[in-house]
Amino acid sequence: MIDEVVTGIGTPNIALVKYWGRRNSSLNLPTNSSLSITLDETLNTKTSVLFSDKLKSDALYINGELQNLNDHKNEKSVFAAMTLDRMRGLAGIKYKALIVSKNSFPTSGGLASSASGAATLVYTVSMALDLNMTQKEMSINARQISGSACRSLFGGFVAWRKGEEDTGLDSYAECVADQNHWPEVIDVIALVSGAKKKISSSDGHRVTVETSKLYNARPNEANARVVEISKAVRDRDFETLARITMADSNSMHALMLDSYPPIIYLNDVSKQIIYAVHELNEREGSSIAAYTFDAGPNAQIITLKKHKDKVVECIKDIVGTGNIIVAGQGTGPRSLSKADSLIDEQNAKPG
Numbered sequence: 001m002i003d004e005v006v007t008g009i010g011t012p013n014i015a016l017v018k019y020w021g022r023r024n025s026s027l028n029l030p031t032n033s034s035l036s037i038t039l040d041e042t043l044n045t046k047t048s049v050l051f052s053d054k055l056k057s058d059a060l061y062i063n064g065e066l067q068n069l070n071d072h073k074n075e076k077s078v079f080a081a082m083t084l085d086r087m088r089g090l091a092g093i094k095y096k097a098l099i100v101s102k103n104s105f106p107t108s109g110g111l112a113s114s115a116s117g118a119a120t121l122v123y124t125v126s127m128a129l130d131l132n133m134t135q136k137e138m139s140i141n142a143r144q145i146s147g148s149a150c151r152s153l154f155g156g157f158v159a160w161r162k163g164e165e166d167t168g169l170d171s172y173a174e175c176v177a178d179q180n181h182w183p184e185v186i187d188v189i190a191l192v193s194g195a196k197k198k199i200s201s202s203d204g205h206r207v208t209v210e211t212s213k214l215y216n217a218r219p220n221e222a223n224a225r226v227v228e229i230s231k232a233v234r235d236r237d238f239e240t241l242a243r244i245t246m247a248d249s250n251s252m253h254a255l256m257l258d259s260y261p262p263i264i265y266l267n268d269v270s271k272q273i274i275y276a277v278h279e280l281n282e283r284e285g286s287s288i289a290a291y292t293f294d295a296g297p298n299a300q301i302i303t304l305k306k307h308k309d310k311v312v313e314c315i316k317d318i319v320g321t322g323n324i325i326v327a328g329q330g331t332g333p334r335s336l337s338k339a340d341s342l343i344d345e346q347n348a349k350p351g
């Protein structure tokens, strides 16, 4: 669909077993498999794409800011440009692209904005170029922009199989159970800070693998957790899911602290939330909630719909906790109508 704007919407995912550490940094190949929940559109990225002969060069705007596609300090923008080129090559065209993307939530604050952004970009570019890509093909392309993005192409509970091959062609995500299997599972997000993280996840992956003495134990442990938590999802066994989720978040943040220089994403508010969730579970006599933290201090508390009020109650008065957002499970990206376009098609400019 050349000279026509195409718009899509996609969402972040929250990993219950984390991806941390790469065996290949150019292709974003992980050292371990991981498993996440794709969130609904409570938090979302909208992306419009236009390929046109009116355009002299590629341009990518994120939240109104033009990105430098050659700035190697901003690895994800460079990877996005490479992915765009690869997909354009598959379509056999040479037209330049204008891509305008907006997140409904803080960018680079540890709320998986890059996962949501990269998955939506690949989905929308694939539509704009009429590539008819399978979800697996889109997952491989999104992975090359931001590793965790490969999971946001699918709905519900999603596993990223780490793969073995150097090409990365066997490193992609697949659905373990879709959003209709266990819809009671929700994510209560406590915003602790919307600030941009000090250490990018790209640097973090590298520093941990290069310097953490504890790192060697991680890949096998995480792979085993993916197997165990997948069974817990299939059996709708929340107790096991909660235990693995909290243990794995703690394990990733321990490796970060063991890196040199240390990588510290949690702050005092995050730590109080950790204690509050353990106290809640003790009072209840079983694990009804599980915290997990990505590359930032914001808490994501996985629970069941029926326990939502108890979870909100236990964290809302912790000083430093800001907005609390509740998200269910989503479907993965979908297309939007012309009315949602972020591009002024006539003038080939952001709208």
Ligand code: PMV
Binding pocket: 014, 015, 017, 018, 019, 020, 034, 112, 114, 115, 146, 147, 148, 149, 201, 202, 294, 295
């Ligand atoms: O996808 P990246 O390179 O931004 O790495 C982020 C990894 C974590 O969010 C911290 C964990 C995960 O599996 O999503």
